[in-house]
Amino acid sequence: MTPMKTHQQKMQKIKQAIDKRIAKAQTQKGLVVLITGNGKGKSTSAFGTAARATGHGLKVKVCQFIKGSWDCGERDLLEAFDVEFSVMATGFTWDTQNKETDKAACLKVWQFAKKALTDKNVDMLILDELTYMLNFEYIDPQEVYDCLKNRPNHQHVIITGRGANKTLIELADTVSEINNIKHAFDAGIKAQVGLDY
Ligand code: ATP
Ligand code: MG
Numbered sequence: 001m002t003p004m005k006t007h008q009q010k011m012q013k014i015k016q017a018i019d020k021r022i023a024k025a026q027t028q029k030g031l032v033v034l035i036t037g038n039g040k041g042k043s044t045s046a047f048g049t050a051a052r053a054t055g056h057g058l059k060v061k062v063c064q065f066i067k068g069s070w071d072c073g074e075r076d077l078l079e080a081f082d083v084e085f086s087v088m089a090t091g092f093t094w095d096t097q098n099k100e101t102d103k104a105a106c107l108k109v110w111q112f113a114k115k116a117l118t119d120k121n122v123d124m125l126i127l128d129e130l131t132y133m134l135n136f137e138y139i140d141p142q143e144v145y146d147c148l149k150n151r152p153n154h155q156h157v158i159i160t161g162r163g164a165n166k167t168l169i170e171l172a173d174t175v176s177e178i179n180n181i182k183h184a185f186d187a188g189i190k191a192q193v194g195l196d197y
Contacts, residue, residue: 028154029153029154030151030152030153030154030155030156030157031156031157031173031174032148032156032157032158032159032171032172032173032174033049033156033157033158033159033172033173033174033175033176034158034159034160034164034168034169034172034174034175034176035158035159035160035176035178036131036160036161036162036163036164036169036175036176036177036178037162037176037177037178037179037180038162038178038179038180039178039179039180039181039183040178040180040183040196041178042160042161042162042178043074043128043129043160044074045158045160045176045178046126046128046158046160047062047074047078047126047128049124049126049158050062050074050078050083050124050126050158051074051077051078053123053124053156054078054081054083058123058124059121059122059123059124060078060083060122060123060124060125060126061083061084061085061086061112061116061122061124061125061126062075062078062083062084062085062086062125062126062128063085063086063087063109063110063112063113063116063125063126063127063128063130064085064086064087064088064109064128064129065088065106065109065127065128065129065130065132065133065161066088066129066132066133071197072197073193073194073197075087086108086109086112086113087109088102088105088106088108088109089105099136102136102138103136103138106133106138106139107138107139110133110139113125113127113147114147117147117148117150117151117155117157118147118150118151118152119152120152120154120155122152122155123154123155123156124155124156124157124158125151125155125156125157125158126157126158126160127157127158127159127160128160128161129160129161130144130159130160130161131159131160131161131162131163131164131165131168132161132162132163134165134168135163135165141165141167145167145168145171148171149171159172
């Protein structure tokens with residue numbers, strides 16, 4: 001047997017297996033995607049998907065918990081394409097050091113999220129850095145789980161943040177954990193415009 005033929009036969013076998021799996025995956029539904037872990041790339045993954053969906057004409061809304069007191073490139077871009085944002089805008093909790101004002105700001109963003117989670121016109125909702133709000137107990141976790149479960153059937157939700165809890169992992173359809181192998185910040189390099197914000 002020539003090496004060429006062996007390669008072709010191998011590829012044919014792989015194609016058959018993949019085609020079989022694609023044919024089997026027929027369910028069309030709104031998904032919960034959870035991007036967690038300590039490595040860089042959670043929010044960028046969510047915003048990349050928001051851009052992908054917007055490009056297809058889907059209606060996307062974004063909640064940014066924690067972040068937002070500085071200019072974000074992704075926000076400026078997506079808002080220009082009618083993607084509505086609700087931003088906590090308090091900065092990091094270790095900067096504000098005020099639990100009460102942080103919690104109030106968080107609940108305001110959560111109200112926006114709750115409304116979007118009942119809105120049939122919203123095709124995709126991004127809940128960026130939501131995991132911290134649950135871990136800090138700023139939002140009632142049961143309320144979050146209930147709203148996610150009762151949302152419109154077709155609606156996709158993307159949740160990001162480190163330390164996702166077990167219930168959230170069970171509730172999500174797709175979960176990715178991004179590992180930190182190394183990060184430039186540890187070598188004393190500051191956050192870079194366009195790459196980190
Ligand atoms: P990104 O927004 O770049 O996708 P992320 O959402 O995965 O990052 P966050 O902790 O939310 O991670 O990121 C906040 C900021 O911290 C970003 O500017 C990011 O580049 C930076 N960052 C992310 N992971 C690390 C890390 N392991 N060490 C240092 N800085 C990090
Ligand atoms: Mg992030």
